[in-house]
Amino acid sequence: STIYKAALSIADIDHGYYADHALTLARHPSETAERMMIRILAYAINAFEVQARCQGDGHIAFGAGLSDPDEADLWIKDFQGNVRLWIDVGQPEDKPIARACQRAELVRVYCFSQAAALWFKRVLDAYCLQSDPNFELIVADDGSTQPTRDLVEGYRTGFRYGFQHVWHDDRGFRAAAIRNRACLATEADYIVFTDGDCIPGRDFIAAHKSLAAADRFVAGNRILLSEKFTQRVLAEPIHLQSWSWQSWLLARWRGDINRMLPLIRLSRGSAWRDLQPMRWKGVKTCNLALWRKDLLAVNGFEESYEGWGLEDTDLVIRLLRNGQKHRSGRFLTSLFHLWHPENDRSRLKQNQMLLDQLLKATSTRAQRGLEQSAVSASS
Helix, strand or coil: CEEEEEEEEEEECCCCEEEEEEEEEEECCCCCHHHHHHHHHHHHHHCCHHHHHHCCCEEEEECCHHHCCCCCCEEEEECCCCEEEEEEECCCCHHHHHHHHHHECCEEEECCCCHHHHHHHHHHHHHHCCCCCCCCEEEEECCCCHHHHHHHHCCHHHCCCCEEEEECCCCCCCHHHHHHHHHHCCCCCEEEEECCCEEECCCHHHHHHHHCCCCEEEECCEEEECHHHHHHHHHCCCCHHHCCHHHHHHHHHHCCECCCHHHCCCCCCCHHHHCCCCCCCCCCCCEEEEEHHHHHHCCCCCCCCCCCCCHHHHHHHHHHHCCCEEEECCCCCCEEECCCCCCCCCCHHHHHHHHHHHHHCCCCCCCCCHHHHHHHHHC
């Protein structure tokens, strides 16, 4: 950690609190400057609470935060050690907050995030560095804010074979709808799907091209980055694509990644890649490639799926029914998945009902798919 010192003068008129504080902060290697400043701001906003909650019989202090999940980013304790106020910043997951609620009288979270823009930058930078530059990039933007849109637009001239930014307004998680719109925007024969939180390796496009075959869709996998490591990747110029095996071994030992096996590279011509032609479980659109004609044949993604989950499973099942087969892209097309809080899954039950209906039926075409999206876009 890096130690910082700050002189903070607080004039809180609303609460009648006026004081000078000499602060010492430890900045974790994975913490951004922005996050550290939010901690200081939270200190200034809540300093008056020492009197309000402890009648002066306590203190406000920075906790270990990122270094220790059992400590707050900032807290107020009385002199008996009781936690009167627990404060976290950023986007903490629900389980740590639930534990904090059991320990403290009150828990506050100061949310801030520019993660979407940072993710896009890291991801787009990686596509700019592909060993095979012969591809068109289409960003399917599910309702990002203007700063992120501006960042994406800045990459428009960086791709030899074209760049498109397809956007729709934010009305919740509508991955199926925006992917359909993106597919309508291209005439490419072969389409590789991935997610905006997944950084590709340098040979990602080349590997997918090498695995393309008639009547096959290719499903790859991903390596999950930890929260702390993700923050480092977003804050520092870390080029995962050029890391050595020694670096990855150290990252695995530290818990920065969940596994190393996907980093192994096996031949594209290995017969085992086609040993599970009817596999659909575990296939995700964060790493999926298929022929455009096959996608058109099943009418694309089913847009009845809204909210997180199962729209990709629905597509793969219909592709299999239409005669396409699964080919494994593992050990050749792996991605690096950036950590983020779990998506809202409040509609997962409804989406599961839609998938159950599909499994009972024999349909191959989406009822609300590409064709309906095209009509809607033209009206």
